[in-house]
Amino acid sequence: MFGKKRETHFIVLNDLDDGREAVRRALETAAAEDVPGLQRALRILDGASVAEDPKIRWTRQVLEKAGIDPLEREVQAVREVRKELPGLPLVAAVEMVRALNPEARRKR
Structure with missing residues (x-):
């Protein structure tokens, strides 16, 4: 419970x-x-x-390989991204998936 948080860093x-x-x-x-x-x-x-952005390109490639449309199945897309990069914080995964959707970028 009070252990150290593990952070995942993206290195390009x-x-x-x-x-x-x-x-x-x-x-x-x-x-x-x-x-x-x-x-x-x-x-x-x-x-x-x-x-x-390399993070966005990587996210797109992961989801294409898995056959997941991030616009229609955002929750599954986030889950798949986190599965491919264990330790990736939920917030970061959501941001990466939403960055694939031009509508989501306009709403921020």
């Missing part, structure tokens, strides 16, 4: 910087016909770094 590893740098180096010595493709790859990597 992002190695896109290494990939971007590798493409930039390749661009320096690329043949003319390879330049457009490498430039496109660089734009894709740049876009991925500002894309969706």
Whole structure:
């Protein structure tokens, strides 16, 4: 009852910087016909770094894998998220699931 609370922290590893740098180096010595493709790859990597919050992306992937629609079955969605990440506080799981619903974000 009075024991220590265990907190779960989300750690996001992002190695896109290494990939971007590798493409930039390749661009320096690329043949003319390879330049457009490498430039496109660089734009894709740049876009991925500002894309969706990794927590939200992870939540979406977990629920898609489980076949749970977070809009129709929020309670089951929260349960599934917590099952995949034991120790995740209920409030955090609810926030992650609700973040998938644009309507829920507007109501906050």
